[in-house]
Amino acid sequence: MSAMTEPASAAATRTREPLLSVRGVKAxxxxxxxxxxxxxxxxxxxIVTLIGANGAGKSTLMMTVFGNPRAREGQVIxxxxxxxxxxxxxxxxxxxxxxxxxRRIFPRMTVYENLQIGASVDNFAHFxxxxxxxxxxxxxxxxxxxxxxxxLSGGEQQMLAIGRALMSRPRLLMLDEPSLGxxxxxxxxxxxxxxxxxxxxxxxVFLVEQNAFHALKLAHRGYVMVNGVITMSGSGKELLAxxxxxxxxxxxxxx
Numbered sequence: 001m002s003a004m005t006e007p008a009s010a011a012a013t014r015t016r017e018p019l020l021s022v023r024g025v026k027a028x029x030x031x032x033x034x035x036x037x038x039x040x041x042x043x044x045x046x047i048v049t050l051i052g053a054n055g056a057g058k059s060t061l062m063m064t065v066f067g068n069p070r071a072r073e074g075q076v077i078x079x080x081x082x083x084x085x086x087x088x089x090x091x092x093x094x095x096x097x098x099x100x101x102x103r104r105i106f107p108r109m110t111v112y113e114n115l116q117i118g119a120s121v122d123n124f125a126h127f128x129x130x131x132x133x134x135x136x137x138x139x140x141x142x143x144x145x146x147x148x149x150x151x152l153s154g155g156e157q158q159m160l161a162i163g164r165a166l167m168s169r170p171r172l173l174m175l176d177e178p179s180l181g182x183x184x185x186x187x188x189x190x191x192x193x194x195x196x197x198x199x200x201x202x203x204x205v206f207l208v209e210q211n212a213f214h215a216l217k218l219a220h221r222g223y224v225m226v227n228g229v230i231t232m233s234g235s236g237k238e239l240l241a242x243x244x245x246x247x248x249x250x251x252x253x254x255x
Contacts, residue, residue, distance in 0.1 A: 016043055016044060017043075017080065018041040018042060018043050018077070019042055019043060019044045019078065019079060019171065019172055019204055020040070020041070020065065020076075020078050020096075020172055020206065021040075021041050021042075021076075021077040021078075022038055022039060022040040022041075022061070022065065022074070022075075022076055022077075023039055023074050023075045023076075023077070024037050024038075024039065024073060024074035024075065025037070025038045025039075025064060025071045025073070025074035025076065026038075026071065026072050026073040026074055027060055027061075027064045027069050027070070027071055028069065028072055029060075029069065033228065034057050034060045034069075035057050035060055035061055035064060035071075035228045036227070036228040036229050037073075037074065037229070038057075038061055038074070038225075038228070038229070038230055039230060040061070040223055040230065042172065042204060042206045043204075044171075044202075044204055045198070045202050045204055046204055046205070046220045046221060047194065047195075047198050047204075047205040047207060047218055047219045047220050048205070048207065048219060048220065048221050048222065048223070049206075049207040049208075049209055049215040049216060049218065049219035049221075049222045049223070050206070050207070050208045050209070050222070050223045050224075050225055051209055051210070051212040051216065051222060051223070051224055051225070051239075051245075051249055052210075052224060052225035052226060052249075053210070053226070053248075056225045056226055056227060056228070057225055057227070057228040058176075058208040058225055059101050059176055059177070059208060061208070061225070062098065062174055062176050062206070062208050064076070065078075065083075065091075065096075065174065066088050066091055066092075066096070066174075067083070067085075067086060067087060067088045067091055068088055070084070070085070071084050078091070078094060078096060078172070079094065079095070079171070081094075092121050092168065093121055095169070095170050095171035095172065096170060096171065096172045097118075097121070097165035097166070097168045097170035097172070097173055097174065098165060098173075098174040098175075098176065099158075099161040099162045099164070099165045099173070099174070099175045099176065099178060100161070100176050101176040101177045101180065101208075104161065105149040105150075105152075105157055105160050105161055106149055107148065107149050107150025108148060108149075108150060109148065109149055110145065110146050110147060110148055110149065111141055111144050111145050111146070111147055111149060111152070111160055112131075112145040112146060114149050114160055114164050115131060115134060115141075115160075115163060115164055115167050116167075117164060118163070118164035118165060118166070118167030118168050119131075119167040119168065121167075121168035122167070122168050122169055126169065127167075130166070130167050131167075133166075134163040134166060134167060137163065137166070137193060137197070138159040138160075138162075138163055138193075140156055140159060141156070141159055141160060141163055144156065154181055154182055154186075155183065155186035155189075155190075158178055158182060158186070158190060161178075162175065162178065162190070162193070166197075170203075171204060172204045172205075173197075173203055173204070173205050173206070174205075174206045174207075174208075175194070175205065175206070175207045175208065176208045177208060177209060177210060178190050178191075178194075178207070178209070179191070179209065179210075179211045179214060180210070187211065187214060188214075191214050191215075191217075191218050194218060195218055207219065212245070212249035212250055213240070213249075213250050215236075216237075216239050216240045216245075217236065217240065218236065219235075219236035220235065220236060221233065221234065221235055221236065222235070222236050222239045224239065224245060224249075232244070232245065
């Protein structure tokens with residue numbers, strides 16, 4: 001992996017212990033190895049993005065952090081605790097939330113009920129307050145609280161998926177392809193929302209994206225994954241300017 005020199009601000013961030021640390025993780029689907037010894041760190045208050053082509057193993061890494069599939073080798077450390085063998089539902093209760101690829105909302109449930117599912121991780125401790133917060137972040141959801149999730153537009157479903165994850169008050173929000181299949185204006189709104197949450201609340205974000213241009217513009221740091229291996233890392237700005245990254249992921253990709 002080629003390591004780039006980090007700017008002073010990013011270097012200062014790295015003096016703290018990572019909130020999430022993935023070390024030497026290998027994961028398989030049957031006999032097929034999907035992750036081939038992956039190392040990734042996410043520090044408190046950072047937005048870290050993982051880019052790569054379709055099928056590179058990005059989503060597999062995110063799911064492996066959550067324990068499905070389990071890492072066959074290596075360690076996943078979250079908040080200083082080894083969660084490599086921890087059950088997925090227990091990981092969710094530790095302040096780690098995921099908005100998965102394809103959104104995976106409950107289409108027959110209303111927006112309100114989907115948000116209740118997110119709040120159940122925190123035993124509804126701050127439900128009314130958190131519901132008001134999500135409706136402020138995503139005003140469209142406030143207008144559609146009693147509408148079934150399956151009748152929402154793609155952009156609204158993505159807002160709902162992120163809102164559901166935020167209802168658990170996570171320390172780390174993991175977003176898997178939040179721009180997938182969305183119109184450019186909605187993509188910009190989603191990324192602006194992620195940036196605002198990070199700046200205003202200090203929310204730590206681990207973002208998996210094929211839309212490399214938007215993801216790297218947003219990120220403090222980034223990683224490039226090719227065929228289950230991290231091949232490059234650096235600040236978002238450094239990766240945006242890197243000729244290899246530009247050639248492989250950015251040419252014609254500003255959408």
